[in-house]
Amino acid sequence: MSALDRCDSIVAAVTEAAERETALQIVGGDTKSFYGRQPEGALLSVGEHRGLTHYDPTELVVSARAGTQLSELCTALANERQMLPFEPPGFGDQATVGGTVACGFSGPARPYRGSLRDYVLGVSVVNGRGEHLQFGGRVIKNVAGYDASRLMAGAMGTLGVILDVSFKVLPIPEAECTLSFESGEREALRRMNEAAALPLPITGSCYYDGILKLRLSGSAVGVSAATANLGGVVDSLNNRLWEELAEHQHPYYGSPLPLWRLSVPAAAGPLDLPGDSLIEWGGCQRWLCSELPAEHIREAVRAAGGHATLFRGGDRSGQTFQPHDPVLHRLHLRLKQAFDPHRILNPGRLYPEL
Amino acid sequence: MNRSQTSGFFKAIGRVLPRQGLLTTEEERRPYECDGLSGYRELPLAVALPDQVEQVQKILSICAEYEVPVVARGAGTGLSGGATPHREGLLLCMTRFDRIIDIDPVGRTARVQPGVRNLLISETAGRYGLYYAPDPSSQIACSIGGNVAENAGGVHCLKYGLTVHNVLRLEVVLMGGERVIIGSEALDTPGYDLLALLTGSEGMLGVVTEITVRLLPVPSTARALLASFNDVEVAADAVARVIGAGVIPAGLEMMDNLAIRAAEDFVQAGYPRDAAAILICELDGTQAEVDRQVELVSSVLREQGATAVRVSSDETERLKFWSGRKNAFPAVGRISPDYYCIDGTIPRRQIGRVLRRIAELSKDYDLRVANVFHAGDGNLHPLILYDSSKTGEFERTEELGGSILSLCVEAGGTITGEHGVGLEKIDQMCVQFESCALEQFHQIKSAFDPNGLLNPGKAVPTLARCIEFNARHVHGGELPFPELERF
């Protein structure tokens, strides 16, 4: 797809909305409209603001406009044998870079290689006053000014319309291997934690239906040495497994029930919540298909030291993200005020008051 | 404050603290007058040494009530004047928060107080085969609270990330005295990423009173390569080639001849005294992996023109290779009455060009510059050697530093990679950021600290200051007017 710079028209649209104080609903590829609270406001499309603006493989840095398709970015990187280390799911072919950053999604490698925000080096955004701002940059280390770039990751567009993003990238590992182990849940959680405490190149973990899977990636010699160390059965059947998990194409995600994402500490044991579940991220990310009341789920997860997100389905008019205590809530309100005083950018998408 | 307000303030603070927790005499305050940037000195109104979070809460609420500025201080090793006291303010020294509260070997986390020294965490976690990855060269002395406030880096950050990548949870006290938990032991929290925002915020948004960090398994094998070059630019180009070959070394550091000789004289690390530059490259992982990478990197370095490549044969030799690098700053301190450390970061492919330009500037200003830095990250540390007892030399040093930072920005980089802006680089913020971005920073600050009492005057310049600075400097900062007074 051809590169286009739509920066001026996006800035103009936000400036106008700010003057009129009318709400904008920011849309990239429209693949993640299921996520967060119900979107509202006039459509502001950034899908046409696209193209890679900078890529130098030896610098391990890539910059792209927000409307660039995630697949286009990943292909450009793969051509140089590089990748986005956090393996973001797209949830659809049209997924864009901007939408991915706004949602802050990371894939199976998250606990081992880091999250999306860990790899964000810089952004350019339009805030709710229509100001075009640049934060961070294209270098790996940069502590000048507050880290407003990483603040955009997961903010669901409520602090600024993302125009450009620079990421740190890494080489694609030479070899990969998946191991399977039959196991109960408690045992699987224990094994995930034990494996992560060993100096082995683990890059993925999943437990579902009595089977624990571990993924190893690295140099061919490193992976085969680690395979020998861990035991288990080499799983050569499904090489799309990790992608299916990330994209929610795995059979587990066929349920019509509301889908909850539970984020808990690695060392948390099995959660006492009825319903079909799938565990990832070394025990830190657990999925639950359940119609239990939100409060019930959140209470159990809070007790385990984590939080619960209504990820897909269910009642989107309430709180899809776990509510904050009063002090944190106030900080959120004030930050929203600092970036978007008229509350025009994706109002209510993240929390009702933001 | 007038005299009676001051005495009311001291009384109120004194009631909160244990005995010897409040220092008010000049003799007691003097040791706190500067951090590692000793060119900037100021005596604080008083120094408070709390040891409990409730005390910090009360102190901040009293300071808010009396409108007294507060500057948090860790170990005082900062190099940008972040912990330089405020003349009318309280210096809140966090060194008595020195406990490792808990190490969880299963979840691989450590819960620590902010005054704990960076190295102590790894030493304590070592018994479980775990360590805390970010390792600033000051790690025997600097505090983890200061690391969080500066988003400190180290020689192993190329592979394992900076402080921001290794912190999970913070307990923070806001200026009014409220306590808030940011982040969690889970891998994410809902809402805005305040953890990223707080990390590197230079004590401007809140006082950190507890930190949970992520621990990593100690790699089973680590080996270091020591490559010599007879040309600085050839060495610089080799850095990009190593990364381009698809290897992410655990560390990749460079030293130039002046730094090599200083380090060699100080610790006898076995460096080649006649080399124009050396690269130290560490590779870690499983034995088989490391063996292969050592081969690959050695051949890349030779192809790129290394005149010699030595590989550490055992742990003693590996540590010896590092000893010169880790002691380079004090080593340079021995060959000059004073030195000034610059912290710009640039894209790796620009290292050669920028080093050449720094050498030219060094001649122009007639000040020696030693280079010892995190080459893999493109994070330069030119050390300007000067003598503060010679009139005008510190001012000239600052001007040279400013020119080097402008050069970094122009090369597509930044004015600070890990040491922070503090007081020192506040004018260069005007070179790097547009005024609307600076204004946005001020609004972020107000969201946390509406009355601007935490570490005032640091990190983000006022727009008025930038207008004044830009009027004094031709755009790009290349033509300073040294006759004009700064600060």
Ligand SMILES: Cc1cc2nc3c(=O)[nH]c(=O)nc-3n(C[C@H](O)[C@H](O)[C@H](O)COP(=O)(O)OP(=O)(O)OC[C@H]3O[C@@H](n4cnc5c(N)ncnc54)[C@H](O)[C@@H]3O)c2cc1C
């Ligand atoms: C020889 C030498 C080598 C160095 N090498 C490196 C290096 O390799 N990498 C690197 O990144 N840095 C390096 N530094 C710089 C310095 O050590 C780091 O910036 C370190 O993080 C500062 O920690 P500190 O405890 O000394 O903090 P201080 O200097 O006391 O304070 C630094 C800043 O943190 C704030 N602060 C301190 N504690 C708290 C708290 N609890 N809550 C809120 N704010 C707080 C202060 O207000 C101040 O703004 C080096 C310094 C020296 C002297």
